[in-house]
Amino acid sequence: MSKLAASLAVTGALLSGSALAQSNKPTVVLVHGAFADSSSWNGVARILQKDGYRVVAAANPLRSVSADAAYVSDVVASIDGPVVLVGHSYGGQVITTAANGRGNVKSLVYVAAFAPDEGEAAADLAGKFPGGTLGQALAAPVKLADGNTDLSIDQEKFHDQFAHDVSVDDAALMAAGQRPITEAALIEKSGKPAWKSLPSYFIYGDGDKNIPAEALGFMAERAGSKRTIVIEGASHVVMVSQPQPVADLIEEAAQ
Numbered sequence: 001m002s003k004l005a006a007s008l009a010v011t012g013a014l015l016s017g018s019a020l021a022q023s024n025k026p027t028v029v030l031v032h033g034a035f036a037d038s039s040s041w042n043g044v045a046r047i048l049q050k051d052g053y054r055v056v057a058a059a060n061p062l063r064s065v066s067a068d069a070a071y072v073s074d075v076v077a078s079i080d081g082p083v084v085l086v087g088h089s090y091g092g093q094v095i096t097t098a099a100n101g102r103g104n105v106k107s108l109v110y111v112a113a114f115a116p117d118e119g120e121a122a123a124d125l126a127g128k129f130p131g132g133t134l135g136q137a138l139a140a141p142v143k144l145a146d147g148n149t150d151l152s153i154d155q156e157k158f159h160d161q162f163a164h165d166v167s168v169d170d171a172a173l174m175a176a177g178q179r180p181i182t183e184a185a186l187i188e189k190s191g192k193p194a195w196k197s198l199p200s201y202f203i204y205g206d207g208d209k210n211i212p213a214e215a216l217g218f219m220a221e222r223a224g225s226k227r228t229i230v231i232e233g234a235s236h237v238v239m240v241s242q243p244q245p246v247a248d249l250i251e252e253a254a255q
Contacts, residue, residue, distance in 0.1 A: 026082040033089025034181035043243030069097035099194035131212035137161035150180040205234020
């Protein structure tokens, strides 16, 4: 065998081994919550992709818990191999339902997210402990032709309420591109929670104004969180302001 052929053979073997190692890693499915969109995961996704993970940032419809969870469940079902399912805010309630019946979901990661028990709604949990100020930061509701009501955050109040640890310019873009959620989704009760049968991990900021830190800690403890990380001063969009620790926790959940 010539030196060139031998070199190509060794290179091919190394590349094949690298591809195999990456293929054995779980796919990470990221589910955004209310008043955000898939781009809110960009910083986290960039780190995960660099570390060899396949990432899917699902476009959460934000219409109802049952319909949104069914959509995310279908996304998970389309993926070959294991999945780490990650939810932010209301997206936590979605993954809590979407993981049920999907044997390829190996773990759940809650990023400043709701982890409801059966019969609980996001609105119930947000008001369970004092400190949340979302209600007074909402814009005028939008009445929809189907009878639903869309809710969004007043753009002038978005930075302080939702993303105080993000730059003013970035928060303004996030405010303009926020996706509204129906009022019905926030009051819809959850069914059987997947965190009772799957390992869960939690990360949030103690400066969260949408979901009080006390509520987030309560849900993490109740779910038997394998690891809970609290970022001092971080806002509700901890994945935007602190992508590295969020990505690190997701990778821990993927092990």
